Amino acid sequence: MGCAASSPVYDTPMPESIAYFFNGEPMAGKAEKYMGTMVADSHMLKFVGPNAYPFLPPDGLDKEAFGGAAKNLIGSFPDLTFNFNKATPKRNKDGSWSADIIVMGTHTGAAFTPMPGKLPPVEATGKCVKIGPETFTLWADADGKVVKTEITPGATKGVPHPHGPPGFYAEIGGVLPGAPAPLPDALMMAEVKDFEDWHTGFAAHATETTFPMNGTTYTVPLARKDACDEAKTLVFHEASAPTKVAITMFGLDFAKFGPVMADPQFVEMSAKAIVSQDPPLIMADPGPPPEGAPPGPPSMFFYVEVADVDKWIEGFKAHGSSKTGTWGYEVPVARGDFCDEGKTKVYKCATNPKLVGAYMEGVRMDVLGPVLGDPEFQKLTTTLGEVEGTKVMKVVAPMPAP
Secondary structure, three states: OOOOOOOHHHHOOOOHHHHHHOOOOEHHHOHHHHHHHHEEEEEEEEEOOOOOOOOOOOOOEEHHHHHHHHHHHHHHOOOOEOOOOOOOOEEOOOOOEEEEEEEEEEOOOOOEOOOOOOOOOEOOOOOEEEEEEEEEEEEEOOOOOEEEEEEEEOEEOOEEOOOHHHHHHHHOOOOOOOOOOOOOEEEEEEEEOOHHHHHHHHHHHOOOOEEEEOOEEEEOOOOHHHOOOHHHOEEEEEOOEEEEEEEEEOOOOHHHHHHHHHOHHHHHHHHHHEEEEOOOEEEEOOOOOOOOOOOOOOEEEEEEEEOOHHHHHHHHHHHOOOOOOOOOOOOOOOHHHOOOHHHOEEEEEOOOOOEEEEEEOOOOHHHHHHHHHOHHHHHHHHHOOEOOOOOEEEEEEEOOOO
């Protein structure tokens, strides 16, 4: 018995233009060829679906507008890459091709705004932005040129994923039309009496209102997940003093969490479990000083994934006063040349054992900025086993008065 005839649509190989778009290479090296020879003059790009920003052009962008938007993005994010995750496109019944892709770019170029004259540009932050996944669907004509691109943004818990140039803008600190002020990210630092006991209760409070600690149980009004982006919460402890902790909390709603901290059960728990606690710090991406920041060089907190935690910590500590440290070649400066090294703290992460972190005060950004771009310093990060693209750097400052 013979096989049924295949659909002509599914027998058609992927057009070169669509394969080229989805190949996961940076746009800077292929934008001219793609836009010049692989995109039809009639091309239209649209953001579609219920999660698309309402202020985007409802009729989409024609070829000229699309090219201008891409050029603007590349000017600010020189390594802009569509399909950074190299997802494999799937052929659809109507002959189009789709993939759920990550769009990546590092804000090291020009100040960026997706709407010149309407939204203020954000100066270079150095932040690596990854947005998505977004479903990109491309159609090609009989000549193999792309005639239509549709982008369908996703959502998490009903909140649309950042997408398109406005999404990049929001991720580097820009405020979009009609968007509420973003909830702040916070760094909490404290010394606890018994790390294991405290951490067990802290972890349970992520999703539960009742949790164990100090040999008893406590019930508070709210689980932590209802006041912050709990999936991003990380607990660190000093490498040389495990009872001294640092906690990163992202998108923290102080209006919701404040009453929890004032609840009698939470107060009792804290009095028994915590030796001392510093006032909360607000974390922001490097750039203009955050509101409430004291004058002078800022303080910073960063964390990064590494291949070998102990090797990285040994090298990081050596770099405090040495340009050659444990690695044997010279880097431009020792860390003590750009911060108050006597106040530096180095951390291991209890949430993810592959992460390490550090807190630094009095950071001279005019020195640190060029150092981060120096080839020898970048070589050092590789030598010490830092995983590329995993470093998160934040400027920290006291929480402003309400």
